[in-house]
Amino acid sequence: MKALMSVGALIGVVGILLLAGMTVGIVPSNTVRLLEGYMPVQVILELTLFVAGFTGLSYMMASMGMAFPRFWQGILMWAFILLYLKFRVYPPIPFSVRAMYGTVSLVAIFMWVSANEEDWKKFKQPIMNILDAQAGGKRLLRYAYLIILPLLIGGFSYNAMVPKSEEPIELRTVHPAPPASTKVHGKTYTLQTSQNPYRINLEGKYDQDYSNAMTVEQGMGRLMKPNANPWDKDAQGYLKYVREGGEIFYQNCHFCHGDNLNGRGLHAFAFNPIPANFTDPGTIAQLQETFIFWRVSKGGIGLPNEAGPWASVMPPWEQHLTVDEIWKVVLFEYWHTGYYPRTWD
Amino acid sequence: MKNSFSLKAGALLTTAFGIILVSGSTGGLAFAQNTLPAGFKTGALAPEPSADMIEAGKRVYFTKCVWCHGVDGAGDGPGADRLWPRPRNFNQGTFKIRHTASGELPLFDAKKPTPGQNDLFETVTHGLPGSAMPSWEGILTEEQRLQVLSFVTTELVKDRKFTDKQSESQTVLQLGDLTPIAPTEESLKKGAELVVEKKCVECHGADGRGDGNAFNLKDDWGFSIQPANWHKCWNFRGSRQDPYNVKNIFRTFSTGVNGTPMPSFADNTTVEERWHIANFVNSLCEREADGKPLAIDPSADKPKINFVVSSGLAVGEIPADPEHELWKNRARRFIAMGGQITHKPRNFVNRIDDIWVKSLYNDTHIAFMFQWDDRTKSVAEGKLPWEPTSVNVDIKEQEPKTGEEGSIASHQNNYTVYNDAIAMETAVKWKELPSPIKPRYLFGSNEQFPVDIVKWEADGSLRAFKGTGWDKDFEERFNYEDSIKLLHSEWKDGRWTVIVQRPLGDKKEQEYDEDTFFEMGQYIPTVFFAWDGHNGDAGRKMAVSAFYYTFLEPPTPKEAYIYPIVIACGVVLLEGWVLTRRSNKRKGKTL
Incomplete structure (x- = not known):
């Protein structure tokens, strides 16, 4: 037990020092990076480690006779969560969302400190001590609180009432419901039955298993499989079409969606909403190929009404590309990210 | 094919001529190799990367890089013709951002990515802001970045050899050992004089916005390029995602930018002079009103954006003079x-x-x-x-694949002026x-x-x-x-x-x-x-x-002054109530 707790304590101390160092800039801020696509898991893992660390730390201190009051534990834990959300998570979370997480964690901490009568008593003891103090520093502290509290609350309310300009929050449907069919270059495509004509095996038949076996490998770097190079001179069928799709991608799409299809292209910083990140498991990996075909063909302007605001700069690609080119680009996007398109069944 | 060969040969000649020209202009030093410019030391060539590294790098290259840099590394991939600046042509071994003297190959060692000792690794890690080259950190592992560079430096750099002791030398800027001079007013003033004296302003413009003789500038391959705008340091190719760091400017100024008209000033400036110039150039970069650097968004390497453009109330006429106090005091929005x-x-x-x-x-x-x-x-x-008012979707636009002749980079500055x-x-x-x-x-x-x-x-x-x-x-x-x-x-x-x-x-x-x-x-x-x-x-x-x-921005309403006071008074009353209740309870207990 003791060994386990010491390990926990060690994790806690090292983690806090590392985090503080990275925030202040003593330790290079990229020492522990949040990895693209793995970020949510990483954040949860880190927080879990910290909780384990704190538990260990508190246990160690208690066993060394320096027990840390429950009251301060609660407050520090809450402050830690708020600071973590503000400084660690990138891209930054808007204040309103942080406020929401903050409230939830506050409730959780209250539940923790009031789990039983004894804990609750321990928790409110410091407050009672200040309220009841008859003399000394605590009494002074009480008067200080009595003066500072109204000033602070008055100040906050003034701050809240002074006109300020904050960007209005916009909610957007990221994946709007697709139509049953879409008409591109004069031909109607039923989304549920259409297939990518280039996802074919060497016999020329539609074959998702064949193409899935040829996409890049998952894991860091997402590199192509050694025996499946689209730039091989002898590349046939699917791989050849992947290369052709890639050529179109790097002539048209990478300006926004980026060289690594992560939505960080040359022009991406200027636009809002930012371009889709295909390496994120929440975009093309969640969608059918025909959905992508529809979105690419119709662009931001072709979004259905419920998907407003139509602030997207995504071009309706049917203005620039042929149907074949669009299918090839879709093929390339799945190849390069290593995701499999979702099927209807 | 023949065309591209003659182009390469031509580029090589130009480079060679350029080196002669630069070394000639440094005062005709006959023993240039013996007298190193201030701040430099002779380094050793790195050993050849292992065959495994090269083979593994090939796989990285053909997944990530080939799309812009091309099958033969000639900077002619499918994406190249619509980019400006164009992707690097590796064949000649000409690399922009280095710690090595002008004309030399950059530092690269497949074994140790030590900061400041591995130029190519840092370029791939941080990307080249202001161009389409992204930062590959967090996408490719360190190992993968070294692998792909092993492939590029051995297989795609064709006209030079990183390990050839006969033809290559490494004269390395010892940036780690040099301490920057504080950007005092005096230093900035000296810097401002020096950029005129050293003729920086001829290309970079009187105010450093890159508006000098921007029209006559071409790179080694004949593509039009433009001098850097010192006011946008986040677009400096060599900014290494740390745009307000004066060391980056010092480095670029000391080593020059190979393949471009930007020479190295190592031979005709002292180290101290270079710090003054770097300080001055750095001071021009856009800042907040209080002089702090702009906050940079690490995912874009550009200043952070606030989407609200707030307009301030002016009493009376809106001044037409941008130097008017009302305009000067107004916050600006990027x-x-x-x-x-x-x-x-x-x-x-x-x-x-x-x-x-x-x-x-x-x-x-x-x-x-x-x-x-x-x-x-x-x-x-x-x-x-x-x-100008009409929909012109039928207009001919830049073809996706034109060959170098028809690419955007060769057309720059050749358009009809509107x-x-x-x-x-x-x-x-x-x-x-x-x-x-x-x-x-x-x-x-x-x-x-x-x-x-x-x-x-x-x-x-x-x-x-x-x-x-x-x-x-x-x-x-x-x-x-x-x-x-x-x-x-x-x-x-x-x-x-x-x-x-x-x-x-x-x-x-x-x-x-x-x-x-x-x-x-x-x-x-x-x-x-x-x-x-x-x-x-x-x-x-x-x-x-x-x-x-x-x-x-609306003027502050009267309520903003009244309500907070009311609320504060309410809190005082609440406090009084809690205290009285508590003390009554206590009395009740002790009694």
């Missing part, structure tokens, strides 16, 4: 600009990548001050091949738009929800249009044009300053259905457009911003 690549003719290379906007309003009018860097003042020479211009698009009847109150992004939704476009052009015209959709021609609004006014327009040392005044569109005075109503305290969707006439920008070939919001 507006990021991207190319208009939604509808034809698309603008893959936008030379205006940001503008700065300030705004003031009084009881009848609102004024916007636009400031943006443009290396060239352009007033139309040719007549537009189409009406007007520089700036415009803002605001929604008409925005209050009636479904929430959130935004019309369709480009040129309005339809007849029912049109947008209002006010456009200033460098020939002095100020016009107003109504846009009713991307596929509709604009209608010019002659009656509105009478009520908008150009307060100021000037191009100086690579920067435009334009102030445009327009009515608030108060419901009582103006036609609400036709004009944008700038209502106090409300968020009015606004888009900015910019044109660089020397980039061939005209009509819909332009730079665009995202949707921003114009916000007229």
